[in-house]
Amino acid sequence: xxxxxxxxQSGNISxxxxxxxxxxxxxxxxxxxxxxxxxxKSDKIVLPGQxxxxxxxxxxxxxxxxxDTLKDFAITNKKPLLGICVGLQMFAxxxxxxxxxxxxxxxxxxxxxxxxQGGKFKLPHIGWNEIEIQKESKIFKDIKNKSHMYFVHSYxxxxxxESVISATTNYSSKxxxxxxxxxxxxxxxxxxxxxxxxxxxxxxxxKL
Amino acid sequence: MxxxxxxxxxxxxxxxxxxxxxxxxxxxxxDPVEQAKxxxxxxxxxxxxxxxxxxxxxxxxxxxxVRKTAKKCFxxxxxxxxxxxxxxxxxxxxxxxxxxxxxxxxxNNVDFxxxxxxxxxxxxxxxxxxxxxxxxxxxxxxxxxxxNKTGIDAVEFAKQVxxxxxxxxxxxxxxxxxxxxxxxxxxxxxxxxxxNIPVIASGGVGTLDHLYDGIVKGGASAVxxxxxxxxxxxxxxxxxxxxxxxxxxxxx
Numbered sequence: 001x002x003x004x005x006x007x008x009q010s011g012n013i014s015x016x017x018x019x020x021x022x023x024x025x026x027x028x029x030x031x032x033x034x035x036x037x038x039x040x041k042s043d044k045i046v047l048p049g050q051x052x053x054x055x056x057x058x059x060x061x062x063x064x065x066x067x068d069t070l071k072d073f074a075i076t077n078k079k080p081l082l083g084i085c086v087g088l089q090m091f092a093x094x095x096x097x098x099x100x101x102x103x104x105x106x107x108x109x110x111x112x113x114x115x116x117q118g119g120k121f122k123l124p125h126i127g128w129n130e131i132e133i134q135k136e137s138k139i140f141k142d143i144k145n146k147s148h149m150y151f152v153h154s155y156x157x158x159x160x161x162e163s164v165i166s167a168t169t170n171y172s173s174k175x176x177x178x179x180x181x182x183x184x185x186x187x188x189x190x191x192x193x194x195x196x197x198x199x200x201x202x203x204x205x206x207k208l
Numbered sequence: 209m210x211x212x213x214x215x216x217x218x219x220x221x222x223x224x225x226x227x228x229x230x231x232x233x234x235x236x237x238x239d240p241v242e243q244a245k246x247x248x249x250x251x252x253x254x255x256x257x258x259x260x261x262x263x264x265x266x267x268x269x270x271x272x273x274v275r276k277t278a279k280k281c282f283x284x285x286x287x288x289x290x291x292x293x294x295x296x297x298x299x300x301x302x303x304x305x306x307x308x309x310x311x312x313x314x315x316n317n318v319d320f321x322x323x324x325x326x327x328x329x330x331x332x333x334x335x336x337x338x339x340x341x342x343x344x345x346x347x348x349x350x351x352x353x354x355x356n357k358t359g360i361d362a363v364e365f366a367k368q369v370x371x372x373x374x375x376x377x378x379x380x381x382x383x384x385x386x387x388x389x390x391x392x393x394x395x396x397x398x399x400x401x402x403x404n405i406p407v408i409a410s411g412g413v414g415t416l417d418h419l420y421d422g423i424v425k426g427g428a429s430a431v432x433x434x435x436x437x438x439x440x441x442x443x444x445x446x447x448x449x450x451x452x453x454x455x456x457x458x459x460x
Binding site for chain 1 (some may be wrong): 209210211212248253278279282283284299302304305306328329330331332359375376404405406407429430459
């Protein structure tokens with residue numbers, strides 16, 4: 001199996017590479033690239049994302065043909081794609097970090113700043129929080145409800161269609177922290193930094 | 209509910225841990241990679257390396273350690289000490305650090321934090337503030353391990369680094385550091401009350417009650433400690449169980 005981690009200069013992806021390398025050991029051929037030909041030949045794609053919504057979308061668009069290639073892969077051909085953090089947020093129609101920015105529009109909805117109740121909750125939302133599993137998910141196989149995952153973000157994805165939500169977490173309000181539709185997966189938390197339980201999610205994705 | 213974090217810190221000098229854990233099962237007590245792994249397996253919520261290597265020639269050593277650690281530890285890794293340039297940050301992140309902690313460079317050049325958070329995102333920029341009490345309810349920023357007085361008010365500085373895009377503040381009381389007499393709760397409280405980003409308490413932990421005070425009385429989002437874990441006085445798990453027994457939520 002060929003799995004590609006999309007490297008589109010979106011910031012620090014070393015941890016994503018390290019964790020996938022650890023789980024993939026000997027079983028999966030892992031590529032880290034933005035080469036469209038290689039992405040097209042992949043069986044699965046991982047779309048990381050760090051920094052702001054705007055900077056990630058801008059970086060993605062800077063690589064000629066990448067957005068269309070990803071859309072063909074995940075939406076038209078429904079092949080497995082996992083977005084992590086801003087990688088997930090970009091599925092939305094629009095994001096409001098830095099400036100109003102058009103997203104990929106794969107799952108209708110918006111990405112807005114977490115309402116921290118006038119400073120009652122510190123932002124960024126950094127640290128370990130429990131996930132509340134909302135529906136059966138292929139990547140949550142053998143993951144217990146209320147498992148702890150590592151979060152670092154100030155913005156949240158609010159999808160229009162709530163049936164895509166596979167898990168939420170509580171931070172000032174209920175925050176969507178995982179979505180799933182067909183073979184499109186996204187986590188707001190960082191499985192690559194979430195200890196053994198996070199590696200299990202990565203393993204579940206690789207075993208799909 | 210968001211859990212309070214416990215972060216063990218390892219002081220590294222020329223590639224070796226300065227204060228080592230007394231674990232018999234350790235093959236090499238001075239190896240930071242091995243120690244980080246033990247902490248991570250013991251339930252540490254994050255790992256922090258503080259590079260106290262004096263010379264610049266040995267920068268490569270910490271990068272090599274980070275590279276090896278990041279392949280074995282799958283919890284967040286913060287690296288501080290000698291982070292002065294954008295290139296320093298790039299090198300550490302590429303090696304596998306998740307966050308860098310900026311200290312003196314943030315004091316010397318206020319725009320550095322702005323530049324760094326814009327380039328890498330706030331999520332990986334921690335500003336380490338070393339503060340000393342100068343009068344009642346007044347703390348000042350010090351640099352160079354507490355030797356250099358800057359004349360900068362700690363509260364004002366904390367607000368400024370928040371505005372400039374710091375994702376977290378690592379707050380060390382230079383009065384308490386190494387004394388084992390507990391965090392400076394007054395300092396913590398004034399900084400956590402006047403900022404909206406998470407604050408990591410540091411400096412002075414001698415007992416598990418001190419961790420409790422940092423979180424409950426000081427308002428810290430995370431507590432960092434070195435020697436109580438290094439010398440095996442307490443395991444991370446014991447610290448977490450203790451806090452949990454006092455209704456402080458932690459990741460068990």
